Amino acid sequence: MFCRNCGNQVDDRAIACPKCGVNPRAGFSFCQNCGKPTPGNAVICTSCGVALSRGGSDPRASNKIVAGICGILLGSLGVHKFILGYTIAGIIMLLVSLVGGFVTCGAGWGVMHIIGMIEGIIYLTKSDEEFVQTYVINKREWF
Ligand SMILES: [Zn+2]
Ligand SMILES: [Zn+2]
Incomplete structure (x- = not known):
């Protein structure tokens, strides 16, 4: 999967992104499935169609x-x-x-x-x- 905060590729089981250090499911900037940038309030990725994960509350x-x-x-x-x-x-x-x-x-x-x-x-x-x-x-x- 990709880090939703920085778009870096991370292990599926990672609880923190090795590049930016946050929960990779909690960001709002990239799709966790294809790594493409997503608008902050998007629910579904417009590039690959998956539901975007919401690991944390919106900062x-x-x-x-x-x-x-x-x-x-x-x-x-x-x-x-x-x-x-x-x-x-x-x-x-x-x-x-x-x-x-x-x-x-x-x-x-x-x-x-x-x-x-x-x-x-x-x-x-x-x-x-x-x-x-x-x-x-x-x-x-x-x-
Ligand atoms: Zn990251
Ligand atoms: Zn996607």
Whole structure:
């Protein structure tokens, strides 16, 4: 078989690729059967038609839990937006909370906190695949 991370040919029973050192079934870049490059979210190899092995969770979903928890606890500060790389959306939340919250005697803060909580819960209820598709590939900034 081939390493899904680097495309190097490895022994079928190998638990770590001798070239790149990771689990050869856990990568997302190459087909384990023919060694051709595959798109990260592909389920089936377009070159040889085999089902691509999924030995581990998608590394791009690693922010999901942290972003979800930060959204629920610190949603009004937009921390979860910064974690996902949505800097502008994060700044908007922060400004509405701080400046808007000051002008509206806390109402802006409360609204942003509720939005953050809802977004955090949405992140946590998504599967890794859905999370990557929605927030890493499509970069949906709100909900
Ligand atoms: Zn490798
Ligand atoms: Zn293939």
